[in-house]
Each structure stands twice: as structure tokens, then as C-alpha cells.
Amino acid sequence: MKKIVLLLLIATAFFACKNDSKSSTKSEDNELNVYTHRHYDSDKQLFEMFEKETGIKVNVINSKADELIQKMVLEGEQSPADVLITVDAGRLHMAKEKGLLQPVSDKKIIDSIIPSNLIDKDYHWVALTKRARVLVYAKDRVDPTSLTTYEDLVLPQWKGKLLFRSSSNIYNQSLMASIVANDGEETAKKWAEGLVENQARKPKGNDRDQVKAVAAGEGDVAIVNTYYIGKMLNSNDRTELEAADQVAVFFPNQNDRGTHINVSGIGVAKYSPNPEAANKLINFLLSEEAQEVFALSNYEYPVNENIENSEVLKAWGDFKEDDLHLNQLGELNKKAVILFDEAGWK
Template sequence: MAHLTSRVAALTLIALACQGAAHAADAVLNIYSARHYQTDEALYKDFTKQTGIQVNRLDGKEDELLERIKNEGANSPADILITVDAARLEIADSLGLFQPVSSKVLDARIPDHLRTPTWVAFSTRARVIVYNKRAVKAEWVQTYDDLANPRLKDQVCVRSGSHPYNLSLGAAMIAHEGEAKTENWARSLVVNFARAPKGGDTDQLKAVAAGECGVTISNSYYLARLMRSAKPEDRKVIESLGVVWPNQKTWGTHINISGAGVIKTAPNRAAAVKFMEYLSSDKAQAYFADGNNEWPAVSSVKIDNPALKALGTFKPDTMPVGDLARNAAKAQKAFDRAGWR
């Protein structure tokens, strides 16, 4: 398996794609991936083992990969784009980079709300509320709206409002509660900040545990990572934290996704569809849970992840991921006006 990371890698991928076409149809699959998890290697190796299709991967940031595919045009070796966040996939789709995928396997395996005609979600992660058990009571933070309550003034730590994870949450709130109410919520949230937004979700969790702030919002898999860690300092962080599944009495806890789409000019389309179908298999779905602490998109898959089991079950928001993605730009404007940067 080639792990390609440089400009030279793009030329190598082109050569490999041509080589694959010359020697055996769909014997090669070229993946552009913005999932930066080393554990995903197991997925690619298992797919090759099952199908004999060699996987070549180009890793990069989402914007860089989208720009590369656009610039490569019809000569792009890319067969599939994999990334996290529904809004990012929708941006790729709006640029005309994906092609429709018709698959009875995907239709049967992936729930309707987790797929569109051109891209599909394969795993989910929840945006949960995490609080310091010594400083904040669970009943104070049962909804996302509660985070804007004046009694949490100087208590909220959070990452940037321009980050896709928060924009996705804002997009969901706009869909459920309207743009004006979401902007007012963001304004009050900013008033409650304990500090200016900085760092990632893990940084927020550690700040809450240290008492620098009382509450935060975090993607669930960051929390699960700390729960599964063998490091004493991580275990100490977890001991200080409580977790709430927000909005269980209304529209449910917001979820975001990891997903993929087949590139319109894919030179190895059949292999690309096979890979998409493979990602929906029980084995691959269980891997998302056990390898990276995400929930499978296929609800019937049994998982063996002690952290996810400890977190328990919850009512997720089942808004169609395509609708969620289309509100992200509105969320960005609302957050900018509210001063959440």
C-alpha cells in the first residue's frame, strides 16, 4: 500500500491509475483521504485482502484535496474522496466533484438520513456536553440552549466557531430552531466564555477537568479516547467529567459523520463502488467503532468498544445529512455576527 503525501505522489497516482487500466480493470483504487487516523490502515489492508484491489492513498487537508481534484480535472487519478463532516462533503458535491452511486447494498445497509444520491456516511460521532462535576450540575446543561444560560457566565470553554464541528451544530440548530434564535444563542454563548476559543476538543475537555472552565461541547470520540487511555493523567481527566446527551426531550443529540463519494472522473469506478460497499460491511463498520470510537452507520452492527458501551445509548438527531450540510454557511454568518470566532 502506497502512502502518498507529496506533490510527486500525485504524479505517482496518475501513473498507477494508468498502469491499473493497462493491466487489469479496476485492480487499483486511488483514495484521497482527509481522515487523519493511522488506524484506518486496517480498513485499506482488509479491503485489499478481500478483493485483491490495491489501494493507493493521498492524505491531505480537505481544502487542499478539493483544490487538487479541481485542478487535475478529467485527468485526476482520484477515485474516492473520504472526509469528515457533512458540510465538507456537500462542498465537494456542490463543486461537481462527485457522481451518483447506485448500489442496492448501500441502499439496504445505510439509513436514508445518512446518505445522499452522491455521497454516503459510514460512521457517526455525537456532539455532547461535558461538564466538571464539581462546578456544574448535570441538570443545568440538558440542552445546547442551556449553554447560553446566564448562570454559566465565565464557565464555557469551546473551540473556534469557524470549525466545521461547531458549524455543523449551528446548522442543525438553524434547521430546528431558526436562524435568528441560533444567532441569539451564539451571542449569549460568547458572553459565557471563560476564555477566547482555542485548541481542539481534547484541549477543552482537559480545561474543564482542570477547572479552567465548567463546561464544554465535544465530539464523543475525543471523550472515548481519553476513557480508553492507559495514561494516568488521562484517567484523572475522565474522573472529573460528567457527560450529557443534549436535547433528549426534543430533536435529539446532534451527530456528524465521516463519509465518502465517488469522484465524477474516477478511472476505477467499479473498484470505488466496491470500496463504498465494503465500508458498509459488518467488519468495516465494527472497525469504525473499535478502531476510532465512532458509531457505525449500520445500527445492527455489534460493537466491542468499552468506552462507547460506558457512554450508553441516546436519541440522535435524524435530520438528513444533506439538509444539515446546506445550513453550514448560514451558521458561519450567524456565528460571525455573534462574535464567535
């Protein structure tokens, strides 16, 4: 009797193993695990389009960006992640530094679609969309001809009038990294001190809150990513809509290096169970049909240069972009954090 039970156990274990290996092979061929920080309808639509075109099922694992990176670190070689999608070049760089990514396979295709400053030098990540970090100002109180550059925000005329979020925010860290890259450390530190000197209040809230504070008269000029204005202008929330209506967008540094640009981007996970499908997804997301969806539904600038901007973005006009290589934003991130700290930017 004991023997029969043992044989049965072995047989069950054998079949269980067989089934396991079968189903895992199947999932590797036909499924893709996307770790993403983006939580937009546009992305959902794009994954559905990709599923239809390729027959590869997309499983979305949504979480905060730093949590996703931490999850990948903890999972190590066992990580089911095939791709990581996140925002800000600083954060993409962090994922690369932690050894979480591998080079994309179709470098030539990517080179032909995106400008080189938007691609990691080792091809560990590529940009999907661009956003500009602009100034928004109170239409009724600020003459736009008084605005010029990020650097000029230190002028005494802006005392008590500037609004910006905390220096712990990666968008500000990347902006600071761009100031360091363009102006040098000393000037960058003085710049941060000057902005703190001119702040309307201690940094608090997110980008949208800065726009609302301008509308509420707490300050006159705020530093904000472009797509938040687009979203607020098209929001169902009345307070957002009304706040966005009271501000206008200004692109700084048009007579020198151009306005600071950042991206959302994607990379193939280092231990991707299905790197072939991961690369297929990247190529798809850079294709004209996918870039059009990004451009139309999320008020971001497409990285595929054949695609036109959405109407909201067109209304703000063309502008000159700072074409600093985005690797520098990552490389200078730690320096930016230290300088912010020294300058007292909370």
C-alpha cells in the same frame, strides 16, 4: 544514419506508449486511489482487509480535508482520485457542490444498510461512521441534572463557564446549521450570542483542548465530539487520560429532537479511473465486518445498524439522535458562518 536514429526514436516512443497504456489499464483494474482525511489505524486495517478480499491494491493519499478537496479541484478531469473520504457532512456537501463527486452505483444496498438522513439525497456521498457532538462537564463541579439542551447553555448560570473551539471549525458550523434548521435563524443567532456571553475564554484549540481546559478548571462545560473522549480515555498520554477522567458525557436535547449527529463519509470521485472498484470499497466499508472495525477501534458509532457500539460508547448509554437530514448541514453552512460572525463567536 539520421534515418536509423529517427526510426529508433519512433520505435521507442511506440513501445513506451504501448507500455503506458498497458500499465494504466492494469492500474485501473487492480488499484484504487483513496483520498482521505482520516488517519486512523482502523482505516489502515480496513484497506488491508479490502485488498485481501478483492485483490485490488489501495493507494492512500492522506492530507488535510480542505487540501484534498483543493487538490481534486486543481487536478480536474485528470484526477487519479477514485474515492474521497472526509469528515463532516458540511465538508462532504462542499465537495459535492464543487462537482467532485458522482452518485454511488449500489443505491439499494446502501438504502438497506444506512438510515436515509445519513445519505446524500443525490447519493453523491454516504456516511461511514457517526459521531455525536455532546457536552462534557466537570464531574466535581457540575450537577448533570442542571444540563438540558444546547439552547439552555445561554442561561445566566453558565456565565464564564463554557468552553468551545473557534467558529471556523466545521464541527461547530454543522452544529450551528442544526440549530438554524431546528430553531430558525433569529433564535440561532441569539443562541450564538448567548454562548459567547457565557464563554470562559476566547475560543482556542481543538476539541481535546476544551476537555483539558475543563479538567484544569478554566470552565465547567465544553462542546466536544464523542470519539475524542474515547481516544483520550484510552490515550498513552497521561495528561489526556487524567483530563478525560475528570469529565463526564452529557447528551443534550434528549426530551426534544435529540443530540446533534455528524458523520465521516465517502463519495466516488467524479473522474474516478476505477469507479467499479470505488463502489466495491464503499460497499465493503459499510459491511458488518468493516463497521465492526470502525466501532471497535475509533470510538465512533457504526452507521450499519446491525453492529453494536464499542464498550466505551455503551458505558455512556443509549441516546436519542437528532435525525435531521445531513444535507441540511451542508445547505445551511454559509448561513451558519454568517450568523457566527454576527454573533461575535471568534
